[in-house]
Amino acid sequence: MTPSPVPSGAVRVLLVEDDRVQQLLVSTLLEREGCLVDIAEDGHEALVLWQEHHHTLVLTDCRMPRMDGYAFTRALRALPGGASVRVVGMSADTDDRPRALAAGMEALLDKPLSAEVVARVLRRG
Template sequence: MSLPSASSGAVRVLLVEDDRVQQMLVSTLLEREGCIVDLAEDGQEALALWQEHRHQLVVTDCRMPRMDGYAFTRALRALPGGGSVTVVGMSADTDDRARALEAGMEALLDKPLSAEAVARLLRRG
């Protein structure tokens, strides 16, 4: 994963999550790390936002209505430039790990996310 360092400016993150509580929790954790966060409630909305802003990092729930994180990731990867975006999934079910990697995500984080997990994610670059 190659995210810019803090000295080169804030990382713009697309958070794709249908649960309002999780949206608040994860966006707060990302913002504490200096990220700019855009929210989408499902994969369809996320695709439109990504095409508008070209986020450097996408953190997506795996299981959502309309378009889940797996379908979103496959659709994103098919777009011009979508292959170079870092996509990380989130799930409360560890059985989702293989499916997330198969869909094109780089990693799967366990829900609920902790501040330490978010900090590690952003330092991987």
Template sequence: PAPPVRPGDDDRVAHVAFKGVRVLLVEDNPVGALLARTLLRREGCVVQTAADGQEALDALKAARFDLVFMDMRMPRLDGPSAARALRARGDQTPIIALTANAFAEDRAACLEAGMDDHLAKPLEADALRVALARWTNAANRAKVAAS
């Protein structure tokens, strides 16, 4: 897995374009969803939202996304459970956890559930850019290798 994203790391990624990157944002809090959606759209991403893990599973069955940003704690189906379900069905879309808990054990729990990275809330634009660059570049390398 990639190292944790730190604000300020965006100096390395200022040249990366995110226009057209398809993102599934899974967030049950309307204010958190609005903030993340706004930041992602400012970066040029095409954003679809889901209010919980079950909606995320359904969305990922119906369409392809380049990245998933997923809250950890949601009603019906939480982030770790949704990540485990996605991995169990073979979906390898990068999943970045969004959580207010930014301790090392929280990051470890995200990775153990099959998530690829971890961003702390409140979401910061710099950290978001770094994560977008890290994981869209990884996705692009995989697509090139597969072709």
């Protein structure tokens, strides 16, 4: 599959989320900020998409079936170029924070995300 062109100045973001409602919410917030969003339903799909497009920012749910956000982040970090990717976790459970940071995520955001939080994450990048 040929990657779709990224508009000049747009950030291509990989959203890793198994819940359809959260996919719609977060992708809409990102697109409003001018991002091009690719969506994966688990860590396995995310690794394939990242290897195709080399996203500079990944937002990942921590708890997913098959491959969760923790295992995905560790696997991504082991890939060539994966150490420089910004990976931000998302969870409804703040107890996930230490585990997210230990897996290599730079931060953990509380779900549901707001437009302000998404804008702040993008400004940091």
